[in-house]
Amino acid sequence: MSLPSPRRVFARGSYSESVRISEILRSETVGGALLLAATVIALVWANSPIAESYFALRDFKIGPEAWHLNLSLGGWASDGLLAIFFFVAGLELKREFVAGDLRNPARAVVPITAAVGGVIVPALFFVLINLTAGPEVLKGWAIPTATDIAFALAVLAVISTHLPSALRTFLLTLAVVDDLIAIAIIAVFYPGEMHFGFLALAALPLLAFTWLVQKRIRSWYLLLPLAFATWTLVHASGVHATVAGVLLGFAVPVIRSAKRGGPDAGPGLAEHFEHVVRPVSAGIAVPLFAFFSAGVALGxxxxxxxxxxxxxxxxxxxxxxxxxxxxxxGATWLVTKTTKATLDDGLAWIDVVGLALLAGVGFTVSLLISELSFGDDSPHYSHAKVAILAGSLVAALLAAVVLRSRNRHYRKLAELESLDDDGDGIPDVFHRPGG
Structure with missing residues (x-):
């Protein structure tokens, strides 16, 4: 009797999932380049002879006074545009766990455990270093908890690494999960002045939105007003408005209804929305947030x-x-040691080292939490911005050194794996056992 083979960590996923992840990576890579450009422009402008015009633009207020909507442009970016980013994150996470390769608990446990480790340990580092600095400083404990998807993937694009799709999926899922943990942290630990009446009212448009999308209705003139109403009421309640984006994303069904052919009839509504909204998030919302948030006078x-x-x-x-x-x-290593799992064939722990270093590229959510932690007027806020940029740069450079050393190996391997000898349009590697 043959013994069962050990579970493989970072095993190759399905071909359809590999193609979908590749499409996401291309979109996020372009978004990362725009994010980097917006950051550089903001830093240069904020430290130029006309720096006052940058801060005047960032602080220019627009919007009605009702429901706390008279916000600066920077406020609209952090509260409004980032809600779009988290809507996509909610769609992606639900899609992965309902219909993606991560619906298999054996596949999901690794990136989830790694994401949790990547949230807890950095927070502990920050707290230990600032243990004697006082409660005001300790408010920033959550700043380094999130990995920036766009920036991390942009680094991968610059490195030109041919990482296996399973490793890229791991990085993408890890970033989405720890972003979700970060937004939960924001909701619980960084609320404003709470108004529970508005929070209760927010459930009405959210339920109406949920009912429509569950009926597979995709009419923008119905869904957008309900989404905006949900965001407005959540914002007015004191809960950070980006939470509305995640809730709306979770409401969208992933699998097609039985009337429309069921799970095997093609992409569901969540994937459709993701395809439509992700370019707006990666190409407009996040770069504009970076532009208004990254500008800091270095002095x-x-x-x-x-x-x-x-x-x-x-x-x-x-x-x-x-x-x-x-x-x-550490979390990934512990999973392999406590579950008798092993790395998939062809992978090495040096690959995990590179990804773990790359997870230190924090930006979007880190900037948001730093603002919530210290406020615009605190010198700690400006110092936190500088530190986020510096830490992310160092993490990216270290990851580049490690991953480029694997680039040639995976490029050669990719050439072999692209062979399609039977001509069915699917690379032969996906027909092999475990592929």
């Missing part, structure tokens, strides 16, 4: 010295570079 050498001697900045950099690595790599 020359003295300003940088002040930033890098602040324990807040030291804690963020250490947490992003070391904490993320220890959390992600």
């Amino acid at each position: 020359g050498v003295s300003g940088l010295k002040s930033a890098f001697t602040d324990s807040v900045a030291i804690g963020i950099i250490a947490a992003l570079v070391l904490g993320k690595f220890v959390g992600v790599f």
Whole structure:
């Protein structure tokens, strides 16, 4: 009697899932390039002779006073545009666990465990470094918890690495899961002044939106007003408005209804919405948020010295570079040791090292949490921005060194795996056992 083979960590997924993940990666890579460009423009403008015009633009208020909607442009970006980003994150996460390869618990346990480790350990690093700095500083404990999907994937594109699709799926899923954990942290630990009446009212348009999408109705003139009403009421309630984006994303069904052919009849509504909204999120919403959030007056050498001697900045950099690595790599290693799982054939632990370092590229959600932690007027906020940029840059460079060393190996392997000798349009590698 043959013994069962050990479970493989980072085993190859299905061909359809590999194609879908590749499409997502291309979209996020373009978004990452735009995000980087917006960040550079903001930094240059905020430190130029006309810096006052940048801050005047960022702080320009627009919108009605009712329901706290008279927001600065920077506020609209962080509260409004990021809701679009988290709507896509909600769609993606639900899609992965309902119809993607991660509906299999054996596949899901690794990226989820790694994401949890990548949230807990960086937070501990920050707290330990700032233990004696006082409660005001400790408010920033959650800043280094999230990995920026767009930036991390943009780094992969620059490296030109031919990472196996399972590793890329791992990175994407890890980033989505820890973003979701981060938004839960925002909802629980960083609420504004709570107004439970508005929160109760928000359930009405949310339920109407849910009913329509469950009926597979995709008419924008019905869904958009309901989505905006949900966002407005959640914002007015004191809960951060980006939570509305996640709730709306979770409401969208993944699988087609039986009347429309069921699960085997093609993409469901969630995948349709993701295809439509992801370019808006990656190409417009997130870069604009970066533009309004990344601009910080560095103040020359003295300003940088002040930033890098602040324990807040030291804690963020250490947490992003070391904490993320220890959390992600350590959690993945523990899964293999406690479940008797092994790395898939052809992979090495050095690949996991590279991904764990790359998980330290934090930006979008980190900037959001730093604003919620310290407020616009605190010097810690400016120092946190500098630290997020510096820590992300160091993590990206270290990851690039590791992953480029594997680039040639995987490029050669990719050439072999692209062979389709039987001419069915699906690479032969997906027909092999375990493929």
